[in-house]
Amino acid sequence: MVKAAILEDVRKLKVVDYPEPEVEPNGFLMKMELCGVCGTDMHLYEGNMKIPFPVIPGHEWVGVIEEIGEEAKGYEVRGQGLDVGDRVVVVPGTNRYCGDCYFCRFMPHKPTLCTGRKVMGVNMTSAEKPHLLGGWAEKIYVNAEKFWVYKVPDEVTPEVAVLSEPMAVSSRALERAYAPGMPTFGEGFGVGQSVVVQGAGAIGLLAVATAKLAGAGKIISVDMVDERLTMAEKMGADHVIDMRQMKTAEERVKEVQRLTNGLGGDVVIEAVGVPAAVPEGIDMTRRGGKYVEVGHYTNPGPVLVNPHTICNKDMDILGSWTYPPTQFGTVLDLMRLAADRLPLDEIVTHKFHVSDAQKSIDTLKARKGIKHALTG
Numbered sequence: 121m122v123k124a125a126i127l128e129d130v131r132k133l134k135v136v137d138y139p140e141p142e143v144e145p146n147g148f149l150m151k152m153e154l155c156g157v158c159g160t161d162m163h164l165y166e167g168n169m170k171i172p173f174p175v176i177p178g179h180e181w182v183g184v185i186e187e188i189g190e191e192a193k194g195y196e197v198r199g200q201g202l203d204v205g206d207r208v209v210v211v212p213g214t215n216r217y218c219g220d221c222y223f224c225r226f227m228p229h230k231p232t233l234c235t236g237r238k239v240m241g242v243n244m245t246s247a248e249k250p251h252l253l254g255g256w257a258e259k260i261y262v263n264a265e266k267f268w269v270y271k272v273p274d275e276v277t278p279e280v281a282v283l284s285e286p287m288a289v290s291s292r293a294l295e296r297a298y299a300p301g302m303p304t305f306g307e308g309f310g311v312g313q314s315v316v317v318q319g320a321g322a323i324g325l326l327a328v329a330t331a332k333l334a335g336a337g338k339i340i341s342v343d344m345v346d347e348r349l350t351m352a353e354k355m356g357a358d359h360v361i362d363m364r365q366m367k368t369a370e371e372r373v374k375e376v377q378r379l380t381n382g383l384g385g386d387v388v389i390e391a392v393g394v395p396a397a398v399p400e401g402i403d404m405t406r407r408g409g410k411y412v413e414v415g416h417y418t419n420p421g422p423v424l425v426n427p428h429t430i431c432n433k434d435m436d437i438l439g440s441w442t443y444p445p446t447q448f449g450t451v452l453d454l455m456r457l458a459a460d461r462l463p464l465d466e467i468v469t470h471k472f473h474v475s476d477a478q479k480s481i482d483t484l485k486a487r488k489g490i491k492h493a494l495t496g
């Protein structure tokens with residue numbers, strides 16, 4: 121039997137035993153090593169998203185293949201081959217998008233806009249066989265034909281690889297700011313440019329790390345929790361702005377300008393998820409710069425923005441909605457680069473066994489730690 125934490129209903133988390141599934145030719149069963157607890161899981165728990173209960177939450181896992189079908193051995197997306205004992209990460213959203221919606225037909229380069237997408241640990245129920253379709257379980261069943269599977273490079277530890285999914289979100293957010301790719305003329309992110317990241321939770325910290333690894337110049341992180349500000353510095357932030365010391369948006373905008381020769385950040389990334397951060401972030405962006413919105417994955421409501429500022433700055437405001445499955449490849453390469461440069465593994469501050477998933481949720485609600493992970 122395999123232990124799994126399931127959401128039976130809103131705020132009803134239960135630990136159950138599922139029978140070990142039979143492995144089909146195109147699938148594999150993996151031992152879960154670590155699975156992140158993410159804001160999305162908290163939203164599922166609180167009932168902020170409609171899902172087909174029961175669901176095993178968890179879409180950010182790393183683990184080792186225990187049993188694999190013959191066909192599945194050929195499905196590693198970079199052509200490396202898969203076998204028992206391999207450490208892998210899996211893109212939780214299906215790779216074959218629905219194929220029928222407007223976006224699949226007319227915008228295939230933006231796969232995350234598909235309206236018919238299935239995501240393990242989010243909207244795939246554990247009611248039927250093979251049951252184990254989410255990360256908060258000792259073992260996970262993966263259909264390797266339908267999901268992108270990446271072998272984890274040897275240099276990348278499980279404590280780092282578990283961040284693949286959130287780092288895919290963060291690195292995609294920075295990559296949104298690359299276009300049109302003429303950094304020489306101040307158009308689009310480039311080597312040496314300044315990046316301001318609002319918020320130093322997991323997504324914000326990984327955005328700082330990505331900016332560092334991608335060759336950013338000055339990196340500025342804004343937050344109000346000591347643990348996070350310290351971590352931001354470890355991830356490569358040159359300056360941190362403590363919101364407890366600089367209490368008003370005006371002061372913080374001035375500070376960003378002071379640190380950027382009076383101009384504002386070339387790129388500013390919003391990773392707070394609080395509406396008030398948005399007008400402030402727009403003010404922090406230099407004229408002709410780019411503002412990327414990645415923090416508001418759910419909907420906490422509107423905010424007042426002055427359109428004159430946007431017009432006058434001739435700036436770009438870009439949304440970043442999740443990431444294409446190719447992003448995991450980018451992330452694993454970034455993690456290899458980070459191996460002896462940035463202590464990415466320190467972002468996971470708390471670990472709990474799957475049977476203690478509730479403890480993790482309660483601890484997170486008490487706002488303790490940065491990133492939690494469950495162990496299998």
Ligand SMILES: [Zn+2]
Binds near residue numbers: 158159160179180
């Ligand atoms: Zn997540």
Ligand SMILES: [Zn+2]
Binds near residue numbers: 218220222224235236
């Ligand atoms: Zn579609």
